Amino acid sequence: MAAAVAAVVFAAVVATTAAQAEVRWEVAYLTLEPLGPAQKARRTCCHHLTSLFSVLVIAINNQFPGPLLNVTTNQNVRVNVQNNLDEPLLITWDGIQMRMNSWQDGVTGTNCPIPPGWNWTYQFQLKDQIGSFFYFPSLGLQRAAGGFGPITVNNRATVPVPFDQPAGDITLFIGDWYTKSHIELRNMLDDGMDLGRPDAILINGRAPYRYDTTQVPDGLQYEIVGVEPGKTYRFRVHNVGISTSLNFRIQNHNMRLVETEGTYTNQQNYTNLDIHVGQSYSFLVTMDQNASTDYYIVASPRFVSDPQWNDVIGVAILQYSNSKGGASGPLPDAPNDYYDKYYSMNQARSIRMNTSAGAARQNPQGSFHYGSINITQTFVLKNEAPLLINGKHRRTINRVSYSPPETPLRLADLHNLTGVYTTDFPTMPSNAPARIASSALNASYKGFLEIVFQNNDTDVQTYHLDGYSFFVVGMDYGVWTPDSRNGYNRWDAISRCTTQVFPGGWTAVLVSLDNVGMWNLRAEKLDNWYRGQEVYVKVADPLGYNITEMVMPDNALYCGLLKERQKPQVHESNSKSLAQGGAGWSYKLHVTVMLVVAAMIFS
Ligand SMILES: *[C@@H]1O[C@H](CO)[C@@H](O)[C@H](O)[C@H]1NC(C)=O
Ligand SMILES: *[C@@H]1O[C@H](CO)[C@@H](O)[C@H](O)[C@H]1NC(C)=O
Ligand SMILES: *[C@@H]1O[C@H](CO)[C@@H](O)[C@H](O)[C@H]1NC(C)=O
Ligand SMILES: *[C@@H]1O[C@H](CO)[C@@H](O)[C@H](O)[C@H]1NC(C)=O
Ligand SMILES: *[C@@H]1O[C@H](CO)[C@@H](O)[C@H](O)[C@H]1NC(C)=O
Ligand SMILES: *[C@@H]1O[C@H](CO)[C@@H](O)[C@H](O)[C@H]1NC(C)=O
Ligand SMILES: *[C@@H]1O[C@H](CO)[C@@H](O)[C@H](O)[C@H]1NC(C)=O
Numbered sequence: 001m002a003a004a005v006a007a008v009v010f011a012a013v014v015a016t017t018a019a020q021a022e023v024r025w026e027v028a029y030l031t032l033e034p035l036g037p038a039q040k041a042r043r044t045c046c047h048h049l050t051s052l053f054s055v056l057v058i059a060i061n062n063q064f065p066g067p068l069l070n071v072t073t074n075q076n077v078r079v080n081v082q083n084n085l086d087e088p089l090l091i092t093w094d095g096i097q098m099r100m101n102s103w104q105d106g107v108t109g110t111n112c113p114i115p116p117g118w119n120w121t122y123q124f125q126l127k128d129q130i131g132s133f134f135y136f137p138s139l140g141l142q143r144a145a146g147g148f149g150p151i152t153v154n155n156r157a158t159v160p161v162p163f164d165q166p167a168g169d170i171t172l173f174i175g176d177w178y179t180k181s182h183i184e185l186r187n188m189l190d191d192g193m194d195l196g197r198p199d200a201i202l203i204n205g206r207a208p209y210r211y212d213t214t215q216v217p218d219g220l221q222y223e224i225v226g227v228e229p230g231k232t233y234r235f236r237v238h239n240v241g242i243s244t245s246l247n248f249r250i251q252n253h254n255m256r257l258v259e260t261e262g263t264y265t266n267q268q269n270y271t272n273l274d275i276h277v278g279q280s281y282s283f284l285v286t287m288d289q290n291a292s293t294d295y296y297i298v299a300s301p302r303f304v305s306d307p308q309w310n311d312v313i314g315v316a317i318l319q320y321s322n323s324k325g326g327a328s329g330p331l332p333d334a335p336n337d338y339y340d341k342y343y344s345m346n347q348a349r350s351i352r353m354n355t356s357a358g359a360a361r362q363n364p365q366g367s368f369h370y371g372s373i374n375i376t377q378t379f380v381l382k383n384e385a386p387l388l389i390n391g392k393h394r395r396t397i398n399r400v401s402y403s404p405p406e407t408p409l410r411l412a413d414l415h416n417l418t419g420v421y422t423t424d425f426p427t428m429p430s431n432a433p434a435r436i437a438s439s440a441l442n443a444s445y446k447g448f449l450e451i452v453f454q455n456n457d458t459d460v461q462t463y464h465l466d467g468y469s470f471f472v473v474g475m476d477y478g479v480w481t482p483d484s485r486n487g488y489n490r491w492d493a494i495s496r497c498t499t500q501v502f503p504g505g506w507t508a509v510l511v512s513l514d515n516v517g518m519w520n521l522r523a524e525k526l527d528n529w530y531r532g533q534e535v536y537v538k539v540a541d542p543l544g545y546n547i548t549e550m551v552m553p554d555n556a557l558y559c560g561l562l563k564e565r566q567k568p569q570v571h572e573s574n575s576k577s578l579a580q581g582g583a584g585w586s587y588k589l590h591v592t593v594m595l596v597v598a599a600m601i602f603s
C-alpha cells in the first residue's frame with residue numbers, strides 16, 4: 001500500500017501514449033553531498049577538496065540529475081511541475097523549439113515564476129525535431145544546485161536514423177561544481193565577485209573516481225557505466241556546468257560523433273572533444289577494447305587561466321560486464337595545444353551537418369539551402385570583460401547589462417503595457433557608457449538574421465538562442481568585418497542552438513526567423529547570464545496572435561504589473577488556498593508529504 005501510494009506521488013510517468021507524454025515532477029531540495037562529508041575530506045587530504053560542507057541539491061522526483069523526458073517528434077508534452085523549493089521556479093527546455101509558443105519557454109521574459117508551494121503545467125507540442133537536449137531551472141543560478149535532466153527527442157518510426165540501432169543509450173551530465181550553495185554563489189556575484197575555481201567536475205552528479213589518491217579522497221561515490229563487450233552504445237553528453245569548458249574523452253575508445261543539438265553530423269571519430277557550457281553531443285562508442293579491465297571516462301577543464309584548475313577533473317568508470325579489474329594507467333591525455341590556439345577551433349569547424357541524412361522529416365536536412373538565402377538583418381553582439389556599473393561588476397552585450405522586469409515582456413505586450421521594456425537594444429557594438437536596462441532586439445518575422453558574436457574577453461563564451469536552431473557558418477580569431485562573410489560555410493554548417501566563441505574571436509550564425517515569439521538569447525555560462533548577459537529577440541507578427549502565434553495558455557500565471565489578475569491557487573488534495581505573495585508562501589503545505597504520511601499510517 002505504501003509503495004503504491006508513493007509510486008503515484010513520485011513516479012515520473014503518469015501516462016504515455018503515442019500522442020501525448022504526461023509527467024508530474026516534484027522539484028525539491030535533497031540533502032546530498034556529492035563530494036562527501038566535510039570531516040572525511042578534511043581528515044584525508046586533497047588541497048582542492050578541503051572546504052566541503054553539507055549541501056542541498058535540487059532534485060526532481062528525488063532524482064539528481066532529474067528524470068529523462070523521453071519523447072518523440074511532434075508529440076504533445078505535459079509536464080506538471082510542483083515547486084517545493086523555497087524560491088520561485090521556472091523550468092526551461094534547452095533546444096526544444098516551442099513552435100509559435102514562447103508562452104512555455106520558462107524564462108523571465110515569457111513566464112511568471114511558479115511561486116513556492118504552487119504547481120504549474122507546461123504544455124507544448126514538439127516541433128519537427130529530434131535529438132539530445134536538457135531541461136533546467138532558469139532562475140537565480142538554481143542550475144548550479146541541480147534541477148537539470150535529459151530530454152531525448154526520438155525520431156518517428158517512419159523516419160530512418162543514419163546509423164544502426166545502438167545497444168543502449170547512456171546519458172552523461174558533465175559540469176563544474178561548487179560546494180557553496182547557489183545562494184552563496186549568487187551573493188558573491190551580487191557583490192561583484194568572481195566565483196573562482198570550482199571544487200570538482202561532477203559526472204552525473206557524482207564525484208570523481210579515485211584515480212589519484214593525492215587528488216581525490218577515499219569513499220566518494222562515482223559513476224559507473226556498465227557495458228557489454230562488442231556492443232555499440234549512444235553516449236549523450238551534456239555540459240550543464242556553471243562556467244567551465246570541458247574536454248571529454250574515454251580511455252582507449254574512439255567516439256564517433258553522430259548528432260549535436262538536433263542535427264545529425266557527418267560521422268567522424270574523435271579521441272576527445274571540447275564541450276562548452278550548455279552544449280550537447282551524441283557519440284557512438286563501440287566496446288572494442290580488452291574487456292578484462294575498466295576504463296576511465298574523463299571530463300577535464302579547458303582554457304582555464306589558473307593552472308590549479310587542471311587538478312579538478314571529472315572521472316567516471318566504463319565497466320565491461322566481464323571486467324576483472326579496475327582502470328589503470330594515467331588518465332588519457334588532454335589535448336596538448338598550449339601553443340596552438342586553432343586546435344579547438346578547428347575541431348569545432350570540423351563538426352558538419354550530414355546533408356544527406358533526414359532528421360525529423362524524410363527529406364534530407366540539407367535540402368534547405370541556407371547558404372543561398374540573402375541576409376535581411378545583422379546583429380553584432382560584443383562581449384567584454386566585466387564592466388563597472390554603479391560600482392558593481394556586471395556582464396554586458398554591446399554595453400547593455402540586462403535586468404529582467406517583474407512583468408514578462410511577452411505578457412506586457414499582450415496587455416498593451418508600455419514602459420516595461422524598450423526595443424532600443426544596440427545592434428552594433430559601441431563605446432557608449434555601460435548601463436543596466438530591460439531592452440530587447442526587434443527581429444523581422446520571416447527574415448533571415450545574421451548574428452555575429454564578438455568576444456573581447458580572455459575566456460571562451462557560449463551563447464544560446466531559445467526557439468531556434470541556427471547555422472554556425474563561421475568562427476575565427478580577430479575582429480569580424482563584412483568581408484568575413486567570404487569565408488562562411490554555405491554548404492554543410494552545423495545547425496544547433498548553442499555555440500562557443502573563442503577569446504579574442506568571433507562566431508557567426510544564421511537564423512531563419514520563422515518562429516513568432518519573444519525569444520531568450522543568453523550566455524550559457526551561468527555567472528555571466530546572472531550578471532546581465534542576456535537579451536530577448538522579439539520576433540513579432542503584428543496580426544499573428546492566434547494565427548502565427550499560439551494564444552496565451554489558460555493557466556498562465558500573472559505577476560508584476562499584472563499580479564492583480566492572478567487567482568489564488570487551490571490544491572486539489574486540500575482546500576487551503578495559497579495566495580501569491582510573501583505571506584502566502586510561508587504556510588505552504590506539502591501535499592506530497594501529507595500523502596506519504598497517510599500512506600505510512602494506512603499500510
Ligand atoms: C524512449 O522512448 C523510445 C520510443 O518510444 C523507446 O524505444 C525507448 O526505449 C525509451 N527509452 C527509455 C530509456 O525509456
Ligand atoms: C496542479 O496539479 C493538480 C494535480 O495534479 C492539477 O490538477 C492542476 O491542474 C495543476 N495546476 C496547474 C496550474 O498546472
Ligand atoms: C550521412 O547520412 C547518410 C544517410 O543516412 C548515411 O548513409 C551516411 O553514412 C552519413 N554520412 C556520414 C559521413 O555520416
Ligand atoms: C572509428 O572508430 C571505430 C571504433 O574504434 C572503428 O571501428 C572505425 O574504423 C573508425 N573509423 C574511422 C573512419 O577511423
Ligand atoms: C587483456 O588483458 C589481460 C590482463 O591485462 C591480458 O592477460 C590479456 O592477454 C589481454 N587480452 C588481449 C586479447 O589482449
Ligand atoms: C539576393 O540579393 C541579390 C543582390 O541584391 C539579388 O540579386 C538576388 O535576387 C537576391 N536573392 C534572393 C533569393 O532574394
Ligand atoms: C491591446 O491592443 C489591441 C490592439 O489595439 C487590442 O485589440 C487588444 O484588445 C488590447 N488588449 C488588451 C488586453 O487591452
Ligand SMILES: *[C@@H]1O[C@H](CO)[C@@H](O)[C@H](O)[C@H]1NC(C)=O
Binds near residue numbers: 423424
Ligand atoms: C520594434 O518593434 C515595435 C513594434 O513591434 C516598434 O514599435 C518599435 O519602434 C521597434 N523598435 C525599433 C528600435 O525599431
Ligand SMILES: *[C@@H]1O[C@H](CO)[C@@H](O)[C@H](O)[C@H]1NC(C)=O
Binds near residue numbers: 455456457503504505
Ligand atoms: C578587446 O578590444 C580592444 C579594443 O578594440 C583590443 O585592443 C583588445 O585586443 C581586445 N581584446 C581581445 C581579447 O579581443
Ligand SMILES: *[C@@H]1O[C@H](CO)[C@@H](O)[C@H](O)[C@H]1NC(C)=O
Binds near residue numbers: 551
Ligand atoms: C482563437 O481562434 C479560435 C478560432 O478562430 C477562436 O475560437 C478562439 O476564440 C480564439 N482565441 C482567442 C484567445 O482569441
